[in-house]
Amino acid sequence: MNLKISALDYVQEVKTGNISAEDFVAKTLERIKNVDDALHAFLSVNEDAITQAREIDKKVKSGKKVGDCFGMPISIKDNICIKDSKTTCASKMLENFVAPYDATVITKLKQQDAIFIGKVNMDEFAMGLTTEFSAFGPSKNPWNTDYVPGGSSGGSAVSVSAFECIASLGSDTGGSVRNPASFCSTVGYKPTYGLISRFGLISYANSIEQIGPLTRTVKDSAFMLNMISGIDPNDNTTIDNKNEDYLSGIDSGIEGKKIGIIKEMMGDGIDPAVLTATKDAISKLESLGAICEEISLDMVKYSVAAYYTITATEAGSNLARYDNLRYGYDFSLEGYEFNSYISKARRNFGPEVTRRIILGGFVPSAGHAGKYFLKALKVKSKLTKEINEAFKKFDLLLSPTVPILPFKLGEKIDDPISLFLVDINTVTANLTGKPAISIPFANSNGLPIGIQLMANSYQDKHLLQAAHALEQTVSLPEVSL
Amino acid sequence: MVTEEEIEQVSKLMRIDIDDHKEFVEKVHSMIDYFDILDSAGVESEEISMPEISILNLRKDEYIPFDDKLIEKLNHYKGTYVRAPKMSS
Numbered sequence: 029m030n031l032k033i034s035a036l037d038y039v040q041e042v043k044t045g046n047i048s049a050e051d052f053v054a055k056t057l058e059r060i061k062n063v064d065d066a067l068h069a070f071l072s073v074n075e076d077a078i079t080q081a082r083e084i085d086k087k088v089k090s091g092k093k094v095g096d097c098f099g100m101p102i103s104i105k106d107n108i109c110i111k112d113s114k115t116t117c118a119s120k121m122l123e124n125f126v127a128p129y130d131a132t133v134i135t136k137l138k139q140q141d142a143i144f145i146g147k148v149n150m151d152e153f154a155m156g157l158t159t160e161f162s163a164f165g166p167s168k169n170p171w172n173t174d175y176v177p178g179g180s181s182g183g184s185a186v187s188v189s190a191f192e193c194i195a196s197l198g199s200d201t202g203g204s205v206r207n208p209a210s211f212c213s214t215v216g217y218k219p220t221y222g223l224i225s226r227f228g229l230i231s232y233a234n235s236i237e238q239i240g241p242l243t244r245t246v247k248d249s250a251f252m253l254n255m256i257s258g259i260d261p262n263d264n265t266t267i268d269n270k271n272e273d274y275l276s277g278i279d280s281g282i283e284g285k286k287i288g289i290i291k292e293m294m295g296d297g298i299d300p301a302v303l304t305a306t307k308d309a310i311s312k313l314e315s316l317g318a319i320c321e322e323i324s325l326d327m328v329k330y331s332v333a334a335y336y337t338i339t340a341t342e343a344g345s346n347l348a349r350y351d352n353l354r355y356g357y358d359f360s361l362e363g364y365e366f367n368s369y370i371s372k373a374r375r376n377f378g379p380e381v382t383r384r385i386i387l388g389g390f391v392p393s394a395g396h397a398g399k400y401f402l403k404a405l406k407v408k409s410k411l412t413k414e415i416n417e418a419f420k421k422f423d424l425l426l427s428p429t430v431p432i433l434p435f436k437l438g439e440k441i442d443d444p445i446s447l448f449l450v451d452i453n454t455v456t457a458n459l460t461g462k463p464a465i466s467i468p469f470a471n472s473n474g475l476p477i478g479i480q481l482m483a484n485s486y487q488d489k490h491l492l493q494a495a496h497a498l499e500q501t502v503s504l505p506e507v508s509l
Numbered sequence: 510m511v512t513e514e515e516i517e518q519v520s521k522l523m524r525i526d527i528d529d530h531k532e533f534v535e536k537v538h539s540m541i542d543y544f545d546i547l548d549s550a551g552v553e554s555e556e557i558s559m560p561e562i563s564i565l566n567l568r569k570d571e572y573i574p575f576d577d578k579l580i581e582k583l584n585h586y587k588g589t590y591v592r593a594p595k596m597s598s
Contacts, residue, residue, distance in 0.1 A: 128575070128577065128582060259566075261566070262568055264562055264568075327550070329546075330546060330547055330549075333544045333546045333547050336540070337544055348524075351524075353584075353591055353593050354583060354591065356584055358584060361585055361592060361593065365595060365597045366594045367524060367597070369593075371521075371525055371526045372526055375526050377525065382527060382533075383533065383536055383540070385523050386523060386533060387537060387540060389519040389520075389523040390511070390515070390537070390541065391544065393519070393522075399547070399548070400547065402557065403547040403548070404544075406552035407547060407550050407555075409555055410550075410555050445539055445543050448540075
């Protein structure tokens with residue numbers, strides 16, 4: 029049984045009867061059992077997965093209609109609700125929270141006969157980019173377990189990279205799908221804002237976050253997007269994509285496409301190996317017929333400060349609901365006054381979430397809003413104008429996904445500013461609502477490097493075509509774990 | 510400069526107890542210091558643009574029956590009420 033196959037190959041194999049969903053799911057669970065003690069991608073595993081797979085095999089054998097996933101095992105970031113399953117957000121505050129309903133993406137995947145093999149680790153409430161801020165311990169990078177896997181969707185990337193599932197869903201607020209995808213050598217896709225419903229995604233910063241797939245190949249991301257995108261009455265920010273087929277024409281290539289290379293994303297602090305890989309990617313795209321040219325985006329250097337100001341503000345508001353009365357852990361009410369009870373109960377948030385809640389109270393407060401929050405919104409507006417101008421000239425924008433290589437666990441955990449700067453290349457897509465993808469492209473001394481492509485809003489299909497073309501130019505090693 | 514008193518006041522407003530104010534002052538201060546870069550962005554005259562979201566496609570305002578008793582999922586409830594500590598007078 030080859031657990032390394034792509035989603036599309038898996039579907040074909042089950043459809044034609046070459047493999048059974050039950051066997052594949054059983055082997056996947058065995059793989060999780062064998063490797064996850066070392067990797068800690070999973071927070072919980074679906075004990076009913078084999079039974080569910082057996083049901084799908086029955087449907088295949090009896091000639092009944094089967095959904096497009098054919099029992100494909102998918103891992104789900106633990107901030108996306110699956111009815112009657114724990115959804116912890118990797119937080120002690122929600123350690124025993126069982127979701128009473130399905131997120132829209134889960135409903136859609138259930139309709140397509142996906143199997144949710146387990147819920148995966150993340151930074152607490154998606155605040156972080158190493159998975160070290162999980163209340164349940166960090167995930168480890170399967171390429172070298174001394175290194176961080178990226179975050180906040182670190183468990184998603186690890187589970188795909190280490191063959192513990194075929195695909196995963198993460199969420200991307202400032203790069204949280206693309207960053208771990210780059211660090212673990214998987215594809216990570218952040219769609220145009222509104223393309224995928226956020227209903228059932230536990231909110232961090234609603235105005236910029238999106239659910240996105242992490243997969244082995246670009247085609248698999250397009251396949252996932254076909255199933256989970258589209259308008260949703262439960263999320264008023266969703267857009268009607270007219271059931272666009274993101275897989276069709278994915279081999280169209282990029283001949284004649286104009287690609288802007290963002291100067292500010294390749295500047296000070298970039299690792300020489302990342303720079304070399306990026307230059308190599310540019311050469312390969314040019315050899316495929318693309319026209320590459322440097323572009324400067326002045327606002328990029330302010331984007332991280334604007335991003336953290338906006339997200340802290342939204343997080344401060346979103347996390348106010350965790351008062352331990354409606355949701356929460358076992359903490360007796362007796363002997364407390366109302367406000368002191370809530371303040372005490374909220375001590376169960378981890379250090380990073382606590383910092384962001386405090387920041388979220390500070391930056392929009394009277395006396396400071398003009399200096400921080402309003403200015404951040406203005407940077408966001410100006411950055412969006414700059415990007416929109418850029419897309420009048422270019423079809424795509426390119427940069428390394430992350431300017432540095434994966435780093436060691438614990439190396440940056442006490443230095444929030446150096447962690448902030450890891451986000452410099454990814455937050456622009458979130459602040460401007462544009463689609464962006466990280467494509468595995470190189471490997472330096474055993475550590476992966478991803479290349480990011482960004483497109484204009486609603487150009488997701490063209491972005492996937494370009495990403496597929498770039499992906500075809502490289503052959504990368506696999507995790508040897 | 511963010512003071513310990515400011516952090517204390519904000520933590521009170523955000524309803525979260527913190528053990529070591531000094532530690533938070535140090536870390537929050539370094540973050541706020543970094544945010545000062547926004548002063549040099551030259552965006553004073555920029556207008557804040559917000560995406561327009563249609564209110565025509567809102568979901569129907571209707572009761573959706575639920576199989577389980579949601580209240581039973583709470584840690585503290587009595588009958589059909591959420592239990593909470595007493596408010597101070």
